[in-house]
Amino acid sequence: MRGITLAIALLLAAGLAFRLAPLADLGERMLWQWPTEDGYLMMTIARNIALGHGMTISAGEIPTNGTQPLATLVWAGIFWLAAGDRVTGVLLIQLAQIAIGGAGALGLYFLGRRLLADRPWGAPGAALAAALWFASPVVITHLMNGLETGVSLALIIWSVLAWSTWRQQASAQVRVAGAAGIGVLLGLTFLARIDAVFLIIALTGWHAALGLADSGRGFRARTVESFAMGAASMVVASPWLIYNYIGFGSIMPISGTSQSTDAALASNLGAVPVALFRYITQVFPVPVAASDHMVVAFAAALACLAYFAVVGAALRRASGEARAVALVVATMGLGLCLYYGLFFGARYFIARYMAPWSPFLALATTALVLAALDRLGGARARTLAALGVCAATLVLAIGLNVRIYVAVGRGSAVEHRHVLRWVESNVRAEAWVGAVQTGVLGFFHDRTINLDGKVNPYALAARLEGRIPHYVVATPIEYIADWHGVSEWIELEPLSKHFELAVADRKANLAVLKRMSALPANADIRGGLEIHGRPRDAR
Numbered sequence: 308m309r310g311i312t313l314a315i316a317l318l319l320a321a322g323l324a325f326r327l328a329p330l331a332d333l334g335e336r337m338l339w340q341w342p343t344e345d346g347y348l349m350m351t352i353a354r355n356i357a358l359g360h361g362m363t364i365s366a367g368e369i370p371t372n373g374t375q376p377l378a379t380l381v382w383a384g385i386f387w388l389a390a391g392d393r394v395t396g397v398l399l400i401q402l403a404q405i406a407i408g409g410a411g412a413l414g415l416y417f418l419g420r421r422l423l424a425d426r427p428w429g430a431p432g433a434a435l436a437a438a439l440w441f442a443s444p445v446v447i448t449h450l451m452n453g454l455e456t457g458v459s460l461a462l463i464i465w466s467v468l469a470w471s472t473w474r475q476q477a478s479a480q481v482r483v484a485g486a487a488g489i490g491v492l493l494g495l496t497f498l499a500r501i502d503a504v505f506l507i508i509a510l511t512g513w514h515a516a517l518g519l520a521d522s523g524r525g526f527r528a529r530t531v532e533s534f535a536m537g538a539a540s541m542v543v544a545s546p547w548l549i550y551n552y553i554g555f556g557s558i559m560p561i562s563g564t565s566q567s568t569d570a571a572l573a574s575n576l577g578a579v580p581v582a583l584f585r586y587i588t589q590v591f592p593v594p595v596a597a598s599d600h601m602v603v604a605f606a607a608a609l610a611c612l613a614y615f616a617v618v619g620a621a622l623r624r625a626s627g628e629a630r631a632v633a634l635v636v637a638t639m640g641l642g643l644c645l646y647y648g649l650f651f652g653a654r655y656f657i658a659r660y661m662a663p664w665s666p667f668l669a670l671a672t673t674a675l676v677l678a679a680l681d682r683l684g685g686a687r688a689r690t691l692a693a694l695g696v697c698a699a700t701l702v703l704a705i706g707l708n709v710r711i712y713v714a715v716g717r718g719s720a721v722e723h724r725h726v727l728r729w730v731e732s733n734v735r736a737e738a739w740v741g742a743v744q745t746g747v748l749g750f751f752h753d754r755t756i757n758l759d760g761k762v763n764p765y766a767l768a769a770r771l772e773g774r775i776p777h778y779v780v781a782t783p784i785e786y787i788a789d790w791h792g793v794s795e796w797i798e799l800e801p802l803s804k805h806f807e808l809a810v811a812d813r814k815a816n817l818a819v820l821k822r823m824s825a826l827p828a829n830a831d832i833r834g835g836l837e838i839h840g841r842p843r844d845a846r
Contacts, residue, residue: 310690311431314697315438318704322412322442325708326405326451329715333394340715341401344723346453347746348562348762349374350400353382354750358391364745364762366753368832372555373562373762376547377498378455393751397453404457408450411461412441415666418468422629422670428677436673439700440666443589444707449662456662459500463639463663466492470510471632474517481528486535493536494543501560502660505642509635511537517631555838561767563651565760568770570652577604579648580611582661586668587614590703599654618671621678636667723747725817726788729810733819734786739832741784743793756784756832765836776802778834781827787820794818 329340342350352362352374360367362374382400389395419433426432440446450457469492473485493510496503511533518529548558555561581598584607585591597603622630640663647660676696683689727747730740734752741756742748749755749762758775760767769778776799779787787793787806794811796802797820810819829835 308428308431310694310697311428311435314701315431315434317701318435318438318442319412321701321705321708322408322438322447323405325442325447325712326401326408328712330398330401333398336715337401338394338397339724340712341404341448341451342397342453344744344746345761347750349379349454350382350386350397351746351750352762353379354386354391354393354396356380356383357386357389357396364749365756365832369756369763369765370554370838371762371764372551372560373565373764374560375455375459375498375500377495378458381458400453401451404451404453407457407461408441408447411450411457411464411666412437414461414464414468415440415670418464418471418632419670419674421468421471422626422632423674425626426674426678426681428681432673432677433670435677436670439589439673439704440669442704442708443665443669444704444711445585445589445592445658446662446665446669447708448711449659449665452659454659455500456659459496459503460662460666462492462496462499463503463506464666466496466506466510467632467635470514470635471628474514474631475628478528481531483532483535486532487539490536490539491543493540497540497544498547501563502643502646505646506635506639506663507537507540508642509638513631513634513638517634520627555764561764562761565767565770566653566656567651568760570650573649575651575654575657576648577601578654578657579644579661580604580608582658583607583611583644583664583668585658586661586665587611587672589665589669589672590700590707592707617675621675636664640664640667722790722816725815726790727751729817729819730786730788734788738785739783741779741782741787742789744789748788756782758787764838765833768836768838769834776800778836780805781830781834782832783826783830785822785826789818791816791818793820796820 326341329336331337351364352371355361355363355367356379358367362371362379363369364371381403382396385399385403386396389399416433416437419436420430423429423432450460466489470489473489489510493503493507496506514536515526515530515533518525518527551558551560557564578598581593581604585593587610593603593607618633622633625633643661643663647657651660680689680692680696683692723744724747726742730748730752734740736752737754739754739756740748740752741758743757743759745755745757745762749757756766757763758766758779760770766775766778769775776796780801786809787796791811791813794808797806797808802820805822805824806820807823808818809821810817812818
């Protein structure tokens, strides 16, 4: 127990230290170690809200819904406190993410302590799982990415904890007020990330179904409560859904539509078990270079199947409450796996999409290991084995976090800094720049027009029509600056008639197209397109 207590303290200290270390370098590492390209997309929208421009991009001139609203509004409040200052805002947002990650770990501890209450090592086991999740090198990068991931995971954990606590107080009477309270929390979780719909479906469905366990007498009351939970969650979520539909023609944010535009059926399926394997172990990241290999995906799938079979066997001896929570989490997780594995695009984001599994898998893995250690014969053998497991976990967690820190110091952080630096050195502040990837560039250069449609509804309309080159020509874009692949755009019509290739540096992964013709008299950042209905031809 002393070894476990020491491991908990060291893991918590390591998780906090590795989050804080980059923040000491305000000019460089603080801006680039944790925030991702998409994190800067969200922070651009948040900063515009704080400046009074509403939910917009491109110097406040293009409306957008390509974000998740709850974290965006929280970040907007932080930028308002920072008076719109970019560096201060990013710093405060990262401090907020540390607090949010801590809140998630605390909720995981409370949940684990409830579910493992019948085990002699239940409380320290729950604390160890929470500390492991907080310090996990495969989790920290997602909890500190400048996006909604940390907010979403914390709310998922606390939603499951609140439901589990409230459910154990069940009676034959219908408890509408309590159910509505859980529903409000679920609605906030939905506003944190729209795919929380799988949690809402899982929790409300199993809440009603588990009422059958009491000889069916509680089924009616639990069904009414499930309806109240679902209704309350949709009331909370409805302003966002209405805003999306009225303003942009779909309840799905345009970022989701953009990322799934080129998706093929089951194109991400092989990436799902690799991501789950990372979260099962918490400290064994599969190298990115190997994660797309068929053999690696197959091996990860076999490992995951074996792991879940062991978890299923262990649950037969677990408490009824642990089994109930497992049903909810498994149903939510299966929905995420099927949706993102079969129907969605953006394969490179699968690890982030699977992140809701991470806290519960940390708890399950810790419980399995401690249960195995508890069955060892002899106190001395158990002590030595526990110390060995804790030491190995600490070495891997700390070592991999150090590796991340060192790698960032060598320049492997956000891969869009060089594009921003070129623009800052060669482009006037008032000139419009277009790019496919506009998170970093759009945050620091206000006059940036997004071209992949993740946050720009006009570009999305043009992309769906196959007319991005026409859209670019019809806008006041003077430069297109992005990774080297954008150099191929110079062959596209009508771009080839209006732009020239100014930079094509494969080694630096940079390409720039510069307008050589005069801007059209009627050029505007919307490119002559409409958000609603069928887009007009750009002229």
